[in-house]
Amino acid sequence: MKYIMKPVLNYDEMSDTLHVSFAPGENATGVELNDHLLLRINKQERRAVGLTFFDYSLLAQSAEFGPRSFPLTGLAALPRQLQQMVVEIISQPPVSDFLSLSSYTPSFYETVPITSVHHMPLVPA
Numbered sequence: 542m543k544y545i546m547k548p549v550l551n552y553d554e555m556s557d558t559l560h561v562s563f564a565p566g567e568n569a570t571g572v573e574l575n576d577h578l579l580l581r582i583n584k585q586e587r588r589a590v591g592l593t594f595f596d597y598s599l600l601a602q603s604a605e606f607g608p609r610s611f612p613l614t615g616l617a618a619l620p621r622q623l624q625q626m627v628v629e630i631i632s633q634p635p636v637s638d639f640l641s642l643s644s645y646t647p648s649f650y651e652t653v654p655i656t657s658v659h660h661m662p663l664v665p666a
Contacts, residue, residue, distance in 0.1 A: 548635060552597065559594040563635050572627055573615040580627065587626055589636045600658045608657035610643065616654055628654065
């Protein structure tokens with residue numbers, strides 16, 4: 542199944558959860574990026590099927606100096622090959638239309654991948 546032209550967004554105000562589907566109804570493998578972000582992928586085709594944002598209003602909130610950034614702590618638990626695939630998927634559309642990928646370097650030897658959420662005007666933040 543290929544991507545639909547426009548992602549399907551479903552926001553549940555009660556749970557503050559935003560579901561974004563790039564290929565509705567397609568089976569996928571869930572990858573927990575952190576406590577607030579779940580990426581659904583088709584591993585065989587190396588592409589995104591959807592994203593789920595838990596506590597969306599927190600993720601989309603701006604900080605004093607711009608968008609909030611969140612570490613992708615879930616990547617550390619993945620095998621190296623899957624880590625690389627996930628980073629590649631996040632770095633490209635359609636996921637990059639919703640998330641910005643960057644890194645934080647707390648020391649000379651450590652780099653932590655981080656992300657921030659693009660505000661989606663149709664969803665309350």
